[in-house]
Amino acid sequence: MTILTASRGKFITLEGIDGAGKSTHLSWLENLLRRQGKRVIVTREPGGTPLGETLRQLLLDRGQVIHPETEALLMFAARREHxxxxxxxxxxxxxxxxxxxxxxxxxxxxxGGRGLPSRKLNVLEHWVLGKFQPDLTLYFDVTVELGKQRTSAIKAADRFEKEPEEFFRRVRDAYLERVRIFPGRMRLIDANKPLEEVQKSLHDVVISYCDA
Ligand SMILES: Nc1ncnc2c1ncn2[C@@H]1O[C@H](COP(=O)(O)OP(=O)(O)OP(=O)(O)O)[C@@H](O)[C@H]1O
Ligand SMILES: [Mg+2]
Structure with missing residues (x-):
C-alpha cells in the first residue's frame, strides 16, 4: 500500500514599518499562492491564537505602560503559542x-526601536524557535514619512504608532540591517512605489521562489 504524505508547507513572513503595506499585500499574496494551487493559512503577530490575540490587545493598547523587556517577553510568549x-x-x-x-x-x-540589546532577543529566539526560521521573508521598505502618511489616513495610532518618527527610523534601520545579514531568507521590496509596481516586484520574488 502506498501512503501519500503531504510535503511540508512553506512559512512566509511579511515585515516592514507601519504603513509599509503588509496587510494590503498579504491578501494579494494569499490569492497569488492559491492560484498556484497552494493551501494557504493567513495569520499575524502578535496574535494568531486566542491567547496571542489577547496579548496583542494589551501590547497595542495605548493606555498600557510596558517595560521594553516585558514587551519583548510577551511578544515571544505569544510567538511560542503561535x-x-x-x-x-x-x-x-x-x-x-x-x-x-x-x-x-x-x-x-x-x-532597534526600544534599544534592547539584540543578544537578549537572540536568547529568546533560540529558546522559543530553536533553529526554526521562516522560509521566505518579504521586507517592504518604505520611508518613515510615507509610512506615517499612509497609516494616519486610515486609523488612530496604537501604542507603537504613537511613537515619534525617530523611533521608526531606528526600526527601519534595524530591518535594513537584518536584510543585509540574511540576504538568502529576506528579500527587500521597495514599497515607496505605487501599488501596482510593488505588486509586480512581489509577484516576481514569489514566483521565482516557488519555481526554485
Ligand atoms: N504602494 C502603495 N501605494 C499607495 N498606497 C499604499 C501602498 N501600499 C499600501 N498603501 C495604502 O497604505 C495604507 C496602509 O497600508 P497597510 O495597512 O497595508 O500597511 P501595513 O504595513 O499593514 O501597516 P500596519 O503596520 O499599520 O498594519 C492602506 O490604505 C493601503 O491601501
Ligand atoms: Mg497591517
Whole structure:
C-alpha cells in the first residue's frame, strides 16, 4: 500500500514599518499562492491564537505602560503559542502559512526601536524557535514619512504608532540591517512605489521562489 504524505508547507513572513503595506499585500499574496494551487493559512503577530490575540490587545493598547523587556517577553510568549498551535501543525499538514510580522519584527521594534540589546532577543529566539526560521521573508521598505502618511489616513495610532518618527527610523534601520545579514531568507521590496509596481516586484520574488 502506498501512503501519500503531504510535503511540508512553506512559512512566509511579511515585515516592514507601519504603513509599509503588509496587510494590503498579504491578501494579494494569499490569492497569488492559491492560484498556484497552494493551501494557504493567513495569520499575524502578535496574535494568531486566542491567547496571542489577547496579548496583542494589551501590547497595542495605548493606555498600557510596558517595560521594553516585558514587551519583548510577551511578544515571544505569544510567538511560542503561535508556533505550537497554528504554524507548525499547518506546515506539517502541507499548508503554506503567511504571517503579517514574525521574529524580525522583535529585532526591529524591541531592539532597534526600544534599544534592547539584540543578544537578549537572540536568547529568546533560540529558546522559543530553536533553529526554526521562516522560509521566505518579504521586507517592504518604505520611508518613515510615507509610512506615517499612509497609516494616519486610515486609523488612530496604537501604542507603537504613537511613537515619534525617530523611533521608526531606528526600526527601519534595524530591518535594513537584518536584510543585509540574511540576504538568502529576506528579500527587500521597495514599497515607496505605487501599488501596482510593488505588486509586480512581489509577484516576481514569489514566483521565482516557488519555481526554485
Ligand atoms: N504602494 C502603495 N501605494 C499607495 N498606497 C499604499 C501602498 N501600499 C499600501 N498603501 C495604502 O497604505 C495604507 C496602509 O497600508 P497597510 O495597512 O497595508 O500597511 P501595513 O504595513 O499593514 O501597516 P500596519 O503596520 O499599520 O498594519 C492602506 O490604505 C493601503 O491601501
Ligand atoms: Mg497591517
Amino acid at each position: 508556533l505550537d498551535k497554528l504554524i507548525l501543525p499547518a506546515l506539517d499538514r502541507g499548508d503554506w502559512v503567511i504571517s503579517d510580522r514574525f521574529t524580525d519584527a522583535s529585532f526591529a521594534y524591541q531592539s
